[in-house]
Amino acid sequence: MEPKLIMVSVGKSGVKIPMHIQEAIFVTSSGNYKKCPPPDKPEIAFIGRSNVGKSSLINMLVGRKSLAKTSARPGKTQLINHFLVNKSFYLVDLPGYGWAQASKTQRIGWNEMVNQYLLHRENLVSLFVLLDIRLPPQKIDLIFINWLINNNIPFTLLLTKADKISKQQITIQLNNFKQILAVTSTNPLNYFVTSSKNQLGKSEILDFIEQIVIGYKMV
Numbered sequence: 001m002e003p004k005l006i007m008v009s010v011g012k013s014g015v016k017i018p019m020h021i022q023e024a025i026f027v028t029s030s031g032n033y034k035k036c037p038p039p040d041k042p043e044i045a046f047i048g049r050s051n052v053g054k055s056s057l058i059n060m061l062v063g064r065k066s067l068a069k070t071s072a073r074p075g076k077t078q079l080i081n082h083f084l085v086n087k088s089f090y091l092v093d094l095p096g097y098g099w100a101q102a103s104k105t106q107r108i109g110w111n112e113m114v115n116q117y118l119l120h121r122e123n124l125v126s127l128f129v130l131l132d133i134r135l136p137p138q139k140i141d142l143i144f145i146n147w148l149i150n151n152n153i154p155f156t157l158l159l160t161k162a163d164k165i166s167k168q169q170i171t172i173q174l175n176n177f178k179q180i181l182a183v184t185s186t187n188p189l190n191y192f193v194t195s196s197k198n199q200l201g202k203s204e205i206l207d208f209i210e211q212i213v214i215g216y217k218m219v
Helices: 054-062 104-120 139-150 167-184 202-218
Strands: 024-030 043-048 080-085 089-093 124-132 155-160 191-193
Touching (some): 054 202, 139 167
Parallel strands (some): 124 155
Antiparallel strands (some): 024 080
């Protein structure tokens, strides 16, 4: 099921206007949710397995090539990174999970840091979970999604790297995702098909974020 957008911005012609990112700046990196910026603005976080294209997707959304640090080496993001967008909300780049080359102690530390952030960050309004559309959901993905559901943490799936497969393969993979994830959740899961290379899904995701931010400010 496609995500349902409650509100959209339209111009005089009736055409939907994508949210305009005027400014996106790095604020701080934190090793503990208690050291994050004051929770005075809505916050949207991104997470996924290492090397799923998380930093590239954040850069694509804000129109900056190197706001979030990208690397060919998995595990580049090791702290909670806050970016202030349009002075009105935060995008948060969380450490990826499942990086086998990190030590067990490092992985446990990252997992605990992220879990505490997700459970206790009071202004976190939505979480984007990134999955590589070329692959079936991995066991670690399903474990994490189950954890989110059990802890009532709202999330949306971003299926990345769609430019690397054909439209027919995308359709096949979407059906596979739906079948596999139906076992995990009895409720329909929202998702967007994305590509950082050709900006697929950018306007739809920004619209989605805009409505989340509007809804937060109206509460």
